[in-house]
Amino acid sequence: MTDVADAIVVGAGIVGAACADALAQDGWRVRVLERARPGGRATAAGMGHVLVLDDSEAQFALTRLGRDLWRARDWPPSVERDDCGTIWVAADDAEFDAARGKSEWYAARGVRTGLLDARALRDAEPELHEGLRGGLHIADDLVVHPPTATAHLLACARAHGALVEPLRSVRVVGDGNVELDDDTRLSAALVVVAAGLDTPRLLGHRPDALRIRAKKGHLVISDRAPGFVRHQLVELGYLKSAHGGTARSVAFNAQPRRSGQLLLGSSRQVDVVEPRVEHDMLAAMIARAMRFLPRIGSLPGLRVWTGLRPSTDDNLPFIGRLPDAPRTIVAAGHEGLGITTSLSTAKLVADLAADRTPCIDPRWFACDRSTAELAHG
Amino acid sequence: MAEHDLRLRVDGRDVEVPAGHSVAAALANLRLPARRSIRGHARAPLCGMGICFECRVTIDGKRLVRACMVECKDGMEVLTRDG
Amino acid sequence: MDELDCEVLVVGAGPAGVAAAATAAECGRDVLVVDDNRHPGGQIWRRSVATGTPSIAERWLGRAQSAGARFAFPLRIADAHDPTRLVAVGDDGPIALRCEQLVLALGASERFLPFPGWTIPGVCGVGGLQALVKQGLAIRGQRVAIAGSGPLLLAVAASLREHGACVLGIFEQAPRSRVRRFGLGLLARPGKLAHGLGLLNRLRGVPRHHDAWPTRVEVRGSSLRATFRTTHGERTLDVDWLAAGFGLVPNVDVAALLGCRIEDERVVVDEFTRTTIPDVFAVGETIGIAGVEAALSDGITAGLACAGRDADARRAARARYRERRFGDALARTYALRDELRALAAPDTVICRCEDTPIADLAHCADAREAKLLARCGMGPCQGRVCGPALAFLRGWSRDSVRPPLVPLTFSELSALDEPPCR
Numbered sequence: 001m002t003d004v005a006d007a008i009v010v011g012a013g014i015v016g017a018a019c020a021d022a023l024a025q026d027g028w029r030v031r032v033l034e035r036a037r038p039g040g041r042a043t044a045a046g047m048g049h050v051l052v053l054d055d056s057e058a059q060f061a062l063t064r065l066g067r068d069l070w071r072a073r074d075w076p077p078s079v080e081r082d083d084c085g086t087i088w089v090a091a092d093d094a095e096f097d098a099a100r101g102k103s104e105w106y107a108a109r110g111v112r113t114g115l116l117d118a119r120a121l122r123d124a125e126p127e128l129h130e131g132l133r134g135g136l137h138i139a140d141d142l143v144v145h146p147p148t149a150t151a152h153l154l155a156c157a158r159a160h161g162a163l164v165e166p167l168r169s170v171r172v173v174g175d176g177n178v179e180l181d182d183d184t185r186l187s188a189a190l191v192v193v194a195a196g197l198d199t200p201r202l203l204g205h206r207p208d209a210l211r212i213r214a215k216k217g218h219l220v221i222s223d224r225a226p227g228f229v230r231h232q233l234v235e236l237g238y239l240k241s242a243h244g245g246t247a248r249s250v251a252f253n254a255q256p257r258r259s260g261q262l263l264l265g266s267s268r269q270v271d272v273v274e275p276r277v278e279h280d281m282l283a284a285m286i287a288r289a290m291r292f293l294p295r296i297g298s299l300p301g302l303r304v305w306t307g308l309r310p311s312t313d314d315n316l317p318f319i320g321r322l323p324d325a326p327r328t329i330v331a332a333g334h335e336g337l338g339i340t341t342s343l344s345t346a347k348l349v350a351d352l353a354a355d356r357t358p359c360i361d362p363r364w365f366a367c368d369r370s371t372a373e374l375a376h377g
Numbered sequence: 378m379a380e381h382d383l384r385l386r387v388d389g390r391d392v393e394v395p396a397g398h399s400v401a402a403a404l405a406n407l408r409l410p411a412r413r414s415i416r417g418h419a420r421a422p423l424c425g426m427g428i429c430f431e432c433r434v435t436i437d438g439k440r441l442v443r444a445c446m447v448e449c450k451d452g453m454e455v456l457t458r459d460g
Numbered sequence: 461m462d463e464l465d466c467e468v469l470v471v472g473a474g475p476a477g478v479a480a481a482a483t484a485a486e487c488g489r490d491v492l493v494v495d496d497n498r499h500p501g502g503q504i505w506r507r508s509v510a511t512g513t514p515s516i517a518e519r520w521l522g523r524a525q526s527a528g529a530r531f532a533f534p535l536r537i538a539d540a541h542d543p544t545r546l547v548a549v550g551d552d553g554p555i556a557l558r559c560e561q562l563v564l565a566l567g568a569s570e571r572f573l574p575f576p577g578w579t580i581p582g583v584c585g586v587g588g589l590q591a592l593v594k595q596g597l598a599i600r601g602q603r604v605a606i607a608g609s610g611p612l613l614l615a616v617a618a619s620l621r622e623h624g625a626c627v628l629g630i631f632e633q634a635p636r637s638r639v640r641r642f643g644l645g646l647l648a649r650p651g652k653l654a655h656g657l658g659l660l661n662r663l664r665g666v667p668r669h670h671d672a673w674p675t676r677v678e679v680r681g682s683s684l685r686a687t688f689r690t691t692h693g694e695r696t697l698d699v700d701w702l703a704a705g706f707g708l709v710p711n712v713d714v715a716a717l718l719g720c721r722i723e724d725e726r727v728v729v730d731e732f733t734r735t736t737i738p739d740v741f742a743v744g745e746t747i748g749i750a751g752v753e754a755a756l757s758d759g760i761t762a763g764l765a766c767a768g769r770d771a772d773a774r775r776a777a778r779a780r781y782r783e784r785r786f787g788d789a790l791a792r793t794y795a796l797r798d799e800l801r802a803l804a805a806p807d808t809v810i811c812r813c814e815d816t817p818i819a820d821l822a823h824c825a826d827a828r829e830a831k832l833l834a835r836c837g838m839g840p841c842q843g844r845v846c847g848p849a850l851a852f853l854r855g856w857s858r859d860s861v862r863p864p865l866v867p868l869t870f871s872e873l874s875a876l877d878e879p880p881c882r
């Protein structure tokens with residue numbers, strides 16, 4: 001059986017949902033194919049911290065635009081949007097210097113920041129350890145609930161005529177067509193592959209260029225403890241953990257939920273796909289958090305779970321056409337930032353699809369980018 | 378009051394209960410709910426066997442304790458707001 | 461973290477677990493029994509503050525103890541992925557349990573269905589009310605209505621009456637004709653028949669309705685006004701307690717975490733009560749609701765199988781199969797009727813932990829979506845109330861269970877990793 005649709009989106013995680021929404025608003029006749037249920041994979045596991053990051057110009061551009069798009073949109077209450085901001089916590093003088101540097105870097109790019117000394121940090125977050133040196137406050141960062149945000153994006157896409165089909169699994173993606181597990185073949189002027197970790201498999205495992213690996217993360221959530229923390233708190237050493245070369249790492253990352261619960265991250269294990277909770281990682285994560293929040297020990301932990309971040313070798317997602325399959329656009333590999341960057345990714349995808357001037361330099365995210373080249377470019 | 382009665386402190390109030398009773402039974406005998414739901418409604422034991430958590434209270438500072446699974450002890454401090 | 465070692469670890473000290481423990485210990489195995497409760501006995505043998513532990517329970521416990529089985533209470537399994545090393549939590553925090561073989565005798569819990577007013581204090585489970593009375597709830601002189609489904613309604617009504625309660629009515633949703641046919645079927649099982657007739661005798665004078673169920677409860681002064689649908693139209697009773705439970709659902713959480721196959725809400729086992737995971741057995745209500753005799757014969761079978769006494773285990777399995785057929789008859793008789801799916805009003809709470817109204821599930825396709833999109837099942841009970849309800853109301857299978865199976869403090873969670881100290 002063959003059928004046509006203007007644009008097919010494969011995968012209804014938050015990235016696919018955002019792409020479906022952006023394309024449908026642009027007038028594409030969109031059909032979303034999701035193997036299981038929308039927002040049920042990496043998107044369901046994530047923390048939902050929407051933040052700007054300064055790891056690279058590329059990452060800053062994508063997170064900045066992503067965050068601004070999150071802020072600009074009206075979200076229903078179910079999305080639990082909380083404009084709590086981020087505080088990057090500096091443990092010592094060296095980290096505080098780094099915070100000052102970041103503050104200047106961000107200020108130069110128009111991001112609102114504030115430097116907190118030890119006293120101001122304690123005032124902002126009384127549960128934090130007294131010995132901490134200070135913090136960098138990023139006022140416009142926010143927190144959301146990714147599964148309901150995904151559902152909302154799909155509802156918006158539907159309102160613009162998109163068809164969302166759960167329980168439809170794609171076996172392989174060709175150029176301008178897809179073949180489903182039930183042997184249906186569909187063709188379209190455009191196929192957007194937003195299948196997270198499964199993306200390389202769907203594209204027939206192209207050589208090296210499109211490598212997406214799992215980075216497993218643990219999270220633990222407490223019972224309601226309103227006001228225990230007020231901002232999303234992250235240690236400044238976080239990026240070392242997130243993007244460092246080590247196979248296993250933990251960092252302090254604590255999030256206040258709208259419900260009053262405290263969500264605690266984060267761990268990273270490269271290439272681990274087994275979903276089970278590992279007591280040693282959990283213990284390391286909690287121990288790390290106790291150095292910053294000494295009193296969390298007595299909070300009841302309700303649930304522990306894990307998720308797999310789709311990560312790439314240079315920590316940037318693939319967003320762009322496949323060189324040898326121009327009717328296929330890939331949008332995958334968003335690692336630990338896919339909630340933040342879903343909306344900017346979708347905007348870039350829609351720009352590329354419409355051959356408009358792209359909102360961000362697309363070379364940074366091209367599927368055939370060479371890391372070395374970009375480092376100089 | 379019988380010789381073997383114990384004294385509990387429930388939300389700051391001293392009450393006497395017979396030995397051997399569970400905290401859930403003691404609260405029910407006092408006509409006290411175990412907790413308030415997140416929308417503020419009074420809730421009391423449902424399953425009586427440790428499954429439903431409707432009887433959860435704070436006992437001696439420990440939160441989320443299932444009152445139906447704990448026997449009253451002399452001097453126990455019980456808080457019945459959602460804990 | 462402290463550690464306890466044994467050859468056979470039995471989780472659950474109800475009839476099934478105690479029978480497994482006694483049998484395995486008598487065959488020379490080193491057995492440890494743990495239970496979430498402070499006292500052994502499980503549900504039917506639950507110790508009563510007033511009357512103590514039933515004598516049959518004392519006999520089985522005595523057998524297990526004199527054969528050398530050890531008991532450790534209260535310990536609740538909190539995490540399980542390696543069947544030879546489980547983590548339990550008790551009054552003194554987490555503890556590791558090491559074993560060669562594992563017997564899961566987790567019992568069952570009641571299925572609660574939402575109807576307007578079901579969250580008001582005074583509305584509780586049927587087994588729930590009985591358990592509370594055994595824990596010291598003063599029921600003498602209190603007005604009680606009992607509703608829902610299954611033989612438990614009669615057993616509890618009789619026992620509450622003996623504790624001095626005024627049982628104003630029993631409302632069984634199953635049709636009278638089916639219950640009568642079930643009763644006739646007991647002619648082949650004289651023991652069960654005598655037990656049933658005895659119950660009816662103890663309930664003389666109590667109005668018993670069939671094809672009847674609760675439709676709503678309201679607070680009226682210091683009482684509850686409960687409304688029922690009966691074959692004679694609506695009936696209203698002013699009561700102190702409405703006990704409502706719609707049958708039992710196997711407890712399978714530990715088995716699910718270990719990865720044992722679960723079908724139709726119960727753990728799948730073979731003739732010897734072996735689950736799909738090597739050296740993990742499951743017995744009693746965990747493998748299907750069939751009553752105390754089934755639990756005992758399952759336990760005996762598992763105990764023998766643990767000791768490698770296959771021929772004896774096979775013989776014991778025959779009694780097991782007969783009892784399990786009784787369970788099938790129970791399930792047919794007390795199958796829940798379609799009308800019960802429509803009891804809840806749109807604003808009736810489905811998830812009691814999160815106060816989620818059932819209307820919020822309108823756009824959810826399964827239990828996982830209900831959790832992710834409407835917070836249904838996100839609270840401390842981990843969906844143990846709304847999960848079985850939605851299994852019936854919507855046909856949704858339970859969402860995956862996650863550790864810890866019972867809330868642990870962050871300190872306790874981080875202690876799970878500590879090396880053993882003894």
Ligand SMILES: Cc1cc2nc3c(=O)[nH]c(=O)nc-3n(C[C@H](O)[C@H](O)[C@H](O)COP(=O)(O)OP(=O)(O)OC[C@H]3O[C@@H](n4cnc5c(N)ncnc54)[C@H](O)[C@@H]3O)c2cc1C
Binds near residue numbers: 170307
């Ligand atoms: C522990 C953890 C914490 C995180 N915290 C944050 C955070 O605070 N902030 C942030 O911005 N990001 C965070 N993230 C990252 C974020 O969750 C991910 O980057 C994002 O969810 C990726 O979205 P996705 O749509 O690409 O992938 P997914 O959500 O995995 O979606 C892919 C979809 O494709 C479907 N699919 C796969 N194969 C097929 C097929 N063959 N046919 C049809 N459909 C298919 C899948 O079923 C799935 O629904 C975190 C991630 C983790 C794991």
Ligand SMILES: Cc1cc2nc3c(=O)[nH]c(=O)nc-3n(C[C@H](O)[C@H](O)[C@H](O)COP(=O)(O)OP(=O)(O)OC[C@H]3O[C@@H](n4cnc5c(N)ncnc54)[C@H](O)[C@@H]3O)c2cc1C
Binds near residue numbers: 750
């Ligand atoms: C509330 C209730 C009341 C009942 N009352 C009656 C009655 O009056 N008359 C009657 O004929 N039948 C009654 N039944 C039916 C009765 O359950 C069975 O006939 C019989 O008791 C089943 O025995 P079992 O050993 O399978 O389970 P149970 O007797 O239920 O024992 C299971 C035990 O496992 C423990 N457990 C479960 N999970 C864990 C864990 N994770 N960690 C540690 N321990 C755990 C529980 O605390 C429990 O003690 C009742 C059932 C229920 C649910």
Ligand code: FES
Binds near residue numbers: 424429
């Ligand atoms: S009443 Fe259900 S856990 Fe105590």
